[in-house]
Amino acid sequence: EPEVTQTPSHQVTQMGQEVILRCVPISNHLYFYWYRQILGQKVEFLVSFYNNEISEKSEIFDDQFSVERPDGSNFTLKIRSTKLEDSAMYFCASSSTGDGYTFGSGTRLTVV
Amino acid sequence: AQSVTQPDIHITVSEGASLELRCNYSYGATPYLFWYVQSPGQGLQLLLKYFSGDTLVQGIKGFEAEFKRSQSSFNLRKPSVHWSDAAEYFCAVLPNAGNMLTFGGGTRLMVKP
Numbered sequence: 001e002p003e004v005t006q007t008p009s010h011q012v013t014q015m016g017q018e019v020i021l022r023c024v025p026i027s028n029h030l031y032f033y034w035y036r037q038i039l040g041q042k043v044e045f046l047v048s049f050y051n052n053e054i055s056e057k058s059e060i061f062d063d064q065f066s067v068e069r070p071d072g073s074n075f076t077l078k079i080r081s082t083k084l085e086d087s088a089m090y091f092c093a094s095s096s097t098g099d100g101y102t103f104g105s106g107t108r109l110t111v112v
Numbered sequence: 113a114q115s116v117t118q119p120d121i122h123i124t125v126s127e128g129a130s131l132e133l134r135c136n137y138s139y140g141a142t143p144y145l146f147w148y149v150q151s152p153g154q155g156l157q158l159l160l161k162y163f164s165g166d167t168l169v170q171g172i173k174g175f176e177a178e179f180k181r182s183q184s185s186f187n188l189r190k191p192s193v194h195w196s197d198a199a200e201y202f203c204a205v206l207p208n209a210g211n212m213l214t215f216g217g218g219t220r221l222m223v224k225p
Binding site: 033035044045048058091095100101103104105 | 146148154155156157158161202204211212213214215216217218
């Protein structure tokens, strides 16, 4: 069964550093998403991406965040200057029709 | 604003017992409805989804869910729980004109031998 692949599975970074989280969505999917889950809290929507542009973003997704689809297969989330409160599990998801998501297994980001 | 409520934060059941996890949503129109399961340290796996039609939906791993419009509920059920079902379960809704999933707070299921 097709999978959404995320790398790395765990990333530790120092506060203020830039991080890039990587995702390979399912190959024929057109919609891409990032969600995050702070430990013990709800899964929260960050951003959706379609047709090479952001289609929707949440209040969490401020200027520190950016997304990119640099080639035909990767979808990245960049955090420009990490803060302690950015520590969370970040999930990538993709969808072919916008209404049936497949999630990756997540990247656990720890900011120290 | 739309919201999803899972009233039970923790549930413990005995192996072989039946299970019902509750989910209520608040939204103007009937959204698309989902249940996901997350095992420790793992990603979110889709158990089942409801878009329209038959209000009783069958999913993977022997789970089913029933959509009740009058109660704005989408409760997840399993007739006989296995120890491997211990995990966190999330209900989620998607407006049928949007693309932002809203998750409930999750219910952690523990299974006693």
